[in-house]
Amino acid sequence: MDFLQGRSVETMVAVAVAVVAVAVGGALLLRRSKRPKGCLDPENFKKFKLVEKTQISHNVAKFRFALPTPTSVLGLPIGQHISCRGQDATGEEVIKPYTPTTLDSDLGNFQLVIKMYPQGRMSHHFREMKVGDYMSVKGPKGRFKYQVGQVRAFGMLAGGSGITPMFQVKTKFKALYCSQ
Numbered sequence: 001m002d003f004l005q006g007r008s009v010e011t012m013v014a015v016a017v018a019v020v021a022v023a024v025g026g027a028l029l030l031r032r033s034k035r036p037k038g039c040l041d042p043e044n045f046k047k048f049k050l051v052e053k054t055q056i057s058h059n060v061a062k063f064r065f066a067l068p069t070p071t072s073v074l075g076l077p078i079g080q081h082i083s084c085r086g087q088d089a090t091g092e093e094v095i096k097p098y099t100p101t102t103l104d105s106d107l108g109n110f111q112l113v114i115k116m117y118p119q120g121r122m123s124h125h126f127r128e129m130k131v132g133d134y135m136s137v138k139g140p141k142g143r144f145k146y147q148v149g150q151v152r153a154f155g156m157l158a159g160g161s162g163i164t165p166m167f168q169v170k171t172k173f174k175a176l177y178c179s180q
């Protein structure tokens, strides 16, 4: 370290701080670049193929959509949702928000649990969907961002299909009352 000889302590401290800052910055960049890129686009709708449709009750079904590769991640932060675009019974475009019940740790696909209303506009689209059809999806949407370990416990209240976001944050789950 010849270039440091004859320099003041302040200069050496400044050099050391700069070296540490560059090293930390580099490590963070490397970590970020290793993180798998999500499949969503917040500005444009992207199409995902329906690969499985399972009826759970008379008006609720699970829809599993494939991501581009078996190791792809959706890229949806916990607590956020997506917009789905379809057509109602009159053929008019309809866009509604939905919360996948899967996480980014579920690779290659994502799942929606949908309650279908008899007269619901987007419900019509989901009811008509068959395996092999494509759904247009945009996201992520929403302002709530949950970091793992951010709080010790959650108290959550939900009605009907409002239960879907809870599947993303649950670790210990107790349903106090369920209808149907």
Ligand SMILES: Cc1cc2nc3c(=O)[nH]c(=O)nc-3n(C[C@H](O)[C@H](O)[C@H](O)COP(=O)(O)OP(=O)(O)OC[C@H]3O[C@@H](n4cnc5c(N)ncnc54)[C@H](O)[C@@H]3O)c2cc1C
Binding pocket: 081, 094, 096, 097, 098, 099, 100, 112, 113, 114, 115, 116, 117, 118, 119, 120, 121, 122, 123, 124, 161, 162, 164, 165
């Ligand atoms: C952040 C977020 C996440 C969500 N996630 C999910 C999810 O994961 N799963 C899920 O199933 N849902 C979810 N929802 C709800 C979803 O967005 C839709 O609201 C739901 O699917 C109904 O939409 P639809 O177009 O089928 O029904 P709509 O056309 O909105 O109709 C719903 C019902 O209201 C009745 N109705 C409509 N207009 C009137 C009116 N003027 N007067 C009287 N009755 C009327 C219809 O007849 C029907 O029974 C979420 C909502 C939000 C905000």
